[in-house]
Amino acid sequence: MFQRELVCRAVSSTFALVMGAGLLNLSFALAEETEARQRLQEGGCNAQTKSPCRSSSVMSPRAGAVSVVFGRATDSFQVSQDGTRLQFPLDVFGEQVADFAFNLALLTVEARPPNFARSASIAAGCHSVIPDDMGSFLTTSAQGPEVNGRRGVDSHENSKPLWTVDAHGGRRVIAPVVCFAKATGDGRLVIAAYDDGTVRWHRTTDGRELLALFVNKENWRWAAWTPSGYYMTSPGGEDTIAWQVNRVGSRNADFFPASRLRERFSRPDIVQQVLIALDEGKAIEAANRAAKLSSDTTPVNSRLPPVISILSPSDGGSVRDREIAVDYELRSPSGLPVDTVEVLIDGRPSRGIKPLHSGVTGARIERQMVSLPNRDVELGLLARSGSLVSEVAKVKLRWQGSTALQADEGLKPKLYGVIVGVSSYNDKALQLKYAAKDAKDFAAALQLQKGGLYRDVELKVLADAEATLDAIRRSLTWLERSVTSRDVGIVFLAGHGLSDAKNQYYYLAVDSDRKQLEDTALDGVTLRQRTRRLASKVLVFLDTCYAGQALGPAARGATDINSLVNDLSSTENGVVTYASSTGREVSQEDASWGNGAFTKALIEGLGASGVEARADIRGKGVITTAALDLWVSERVKELTGGSQHPVMVRPVPDFPMFFVRN
Structure with a gap:
């Protein structure tokens, strides 16, 4: 058994990816799971290995996302009668609690959990079991209940395996390490907090995983997804999860944020159906029937977006000329033709350039000339294969050339x-x-x-x-x-x-x-x-x-x-x-405001005739995109008693957008 920390927490991104691998095969034996982790830690998988990570593609939390530390606060882990609402601690001692309302696609953060009915607990130290109609049950006991003289493997007191045990004492490991879990009041589901920072819904009849939820603790953005990768997310939450696609013959896998395959896999309707049908296949059929869509069974790795990376100039480098040479590496993992490579300046599309070569599967290095403004900029490149778009490759560049303005550049926008x-x-x-x-x-x-x-x-x-x-x-x-x-x-x-x-x-x-x-x-x-x-x-x-x-x-x-x-x-x-x-x-809109809550907050933030601009948080005389977001978010929650939560997603660097008049 591999080593665990005293407090059950998310570990390395390598670990998280293995947990993601389990999404496509939940029947790993404990030894097979441990072996797969060791192989990943030793350098990934290739065509020679037989580990579960050999499967072509899996969805998992993205490396670099800050996961929740569940800790010992089991009392803060609560689930509703039907499993569509849950609360879980965001820190070791449960001082902050996330409240996730599945049907509203809404996550809020509370100082302490609001009161609602608790379900049967199978948390740390408990030996509770949840019977099912098939004569088996789920358990998370540290040693496990004794069945026909057999017990579970030893585990740390605050992290334990989740398994099924049948009437004959046979067991199947569902998850080798969970922090705590609870059964829904209707007995249909067990919801478990994993030590990779995810929360997952399991069907009690056979332990099959139905859904996973990941919350990025840095910004509370979240994503929920099914074993096949269909997902729904908060605004800005798509890139908290990613597809890992293993490359045959290579020790390095490709990682594609969920947003890169949005057209196919962004299906909140399917995700919503899963907890109704308790079966992903039936949920897909029901959602497709309602939307009059056919199922897409194309393998994920047959329609992948291009991969692009900037080789030169380097991130943080200096430039002196308005026209610079940009060297980049371009690859089409699925062999699809690359139509264009586009330039982004400070996150906004600038112009498209035709790649020198298209339809290549191997990596190819190309060079293009790009025009820059005479200031510090963020330069980005993206590649397109039809409707498929690569992740943006970015470098920040410092301008050290002439700051003399051309004829029209001195004008205000x-x-x-x-x-x-x-x-x-x-x-x-x-x-x-x-x-x-x-x-x-x-x-x-x-x-x-x-x-x-x-x-x-x-x-x-x-x-x-x-x-x-x-x-x-x-x-x-x-x-x-x-x-x-x-x-x-x-x-x-x-x-x-x-x-x-x-x-x-x-x-x-x-x-x-x-x-x-x-x-x-x-x-x-x-x-x-x-x-x-x-x-x-x-x-x-x-x-x-x-x-x-x-x-x-x-x-x-x-x-x-x-x-x-x-x-x-x-x-x-x-x-x-x-x-x-x-x-x-x-x-919401209200006569006492004379506007909708959102617009009232906007106008107060920007200032009106004779009214001070409230969004100038730092008192510098300008309002940036981030400052306006901060003001509007807090003000709308205040106006509506916390029942409305505005959002802002900014894919470009923050910039001053409004002037504060005295």
């Missing part, structure tokens, strides 16, 4: 915006009170920025009857044609947002028909494509998760905003995205 709000819909059942006013008030706050950081502010404001789908599309075209690389472009949408059976997001224009969303509403794909094409820095504000009269109580918050935020703010798009709420929460 301009602020452009498309500001939309709909309260009075043609569909009378969708009426809101303050969405149109939100748009007008936010536009007024932006106009006050003229003469500060921006030499001018130009806005297209569409409220109520003006906000037709055609007018919104034409305004986005105007925005694309107007902005330059020096400017800042803003898109603000207030009103109703809905998702269809395929989890596609739609913003409802004043003339949208809920029965014909594809033809009458602004879809999330179009919004992402339009904002990505903007030459400027881009900020998107979404205040769209309202529940209307026609949606009914059961549909309140039914639109999951997380997937849209992740799509807009992915590294290849570079869009800073603010959303009024998280997961399936409902955005």
Whole structure:
């Protein structure tokens, strides 16, 4: 048995990857699991090894993500009757507790757990068992209960194996090391806290794993995924988990953040179905049937994105010339043609360059000339194979050349915006009170920025009857044609947002028909494509998760905003995205505020005529993207009594975006 620390905690990334390997094969014997770990620690796997890591691809927490330390605070580990809500400690002594509401796709952090019914416990030191209909049971006892004279292997007092034991005393190890576990009140599930920092749901009838949850302790972003890799995540949470794809004949595996395979595996609908069906295969069938989709059985390693890395210049290096040579290594693991290599400057797309060679499987070194501004920058490269996009390779460069400005570079940027709000819909059942006013008030706050950081502010404001789908599309075209690389472009949408059976997001224009969303509403794909094409820095504000009269109580918050935020703010798009709420929460508006909570916080943060800008946290006279996020998050929670949680995802370096007027 390998050594464990006194406190049950996540260990090295190598360990986490092996736990991930178990996702595709939960029947490892303890000796096989230990042998697999040793092989990974000795240098990974190759075509000669027979360890479980030889499987082509597995999902696991990404190396570098800071995992939770569960510690001894077993009383803080609580599960609801049906297993759709749980609480678990985020530190050794349980002083901070995460509250994960599965059905709302929402994680909050509490100083102490709120009261709700506790389930039967099989935590440290207990010898409780959970019978099932097949005459076997699960146990996490340090030694295990005696069955027909047999006991489990010895283990540390605060970490133990989870196994099934049948009526004849035969055992099967489900997890060699768990910190503690609990059974749901309905007896269907055991939820275990693993020592790799994950929480996992097991079916009690046979111990099969159904779901895994990982929370990054640095920023509370999370991801939940099935054994086959279908996932749902918080905004910004996609890159906390990754696919490990072993390379035949190589000791080094490839790692692809979940976002790289978003198109296929981002399926919150499947994840939500798993705890209903208690079977991943049935969950996939039910979700695909509802969405009218067919199952994709293509092996993961047959459609992988390209891999690109920058060889020169090095990270932190100095440059003196506006035109520099960039050497990079390019590889297509699946042998798919590489269409383009794109340049990103400070996270925003700059231009595409055709690779010198396409369709190669081996590594190839290429060189391209890239133009830089005369300032410190973050240079990024990404490669595309059709819809597949590589992870962005980045280096930070220090400018040590001339700082003399060219003729047009001394000008201040301009602020452009498309500001939309709909309260009075043609569909009378969708009426809101303050969405149109939100748009007008936010536009007024932006106009006050003229003469500060921006030499001018130009806005297209569409409220109520003006906000037709055609007018919104034409305004986005105007925005694309107007902005330059020096400017800042803003898109603000207030009103109703809905998702269809395929989890596609739609913003409802004043003339949208809920029965014909594809033809009458602004879809999330179009919004992402339009904002990505903007030459400027881009900020998107979404205040769209309202529940209307026609949606009914059961549909309140039914639109999951997380997937849209992740799509807009992915590294290849570079869009800073603010959303009024998280997961399936409902955005709130109130007469006492005169706005929606989100927009009220925005306006207070930026300042209005005669009103101090509250988001200038450091008192430096400017408001950065991060400072605005901090203010809005705390203020909205204050306004709504903690029932609404705004989010911001920023795939680009932080930058000043607003000026504070005295």
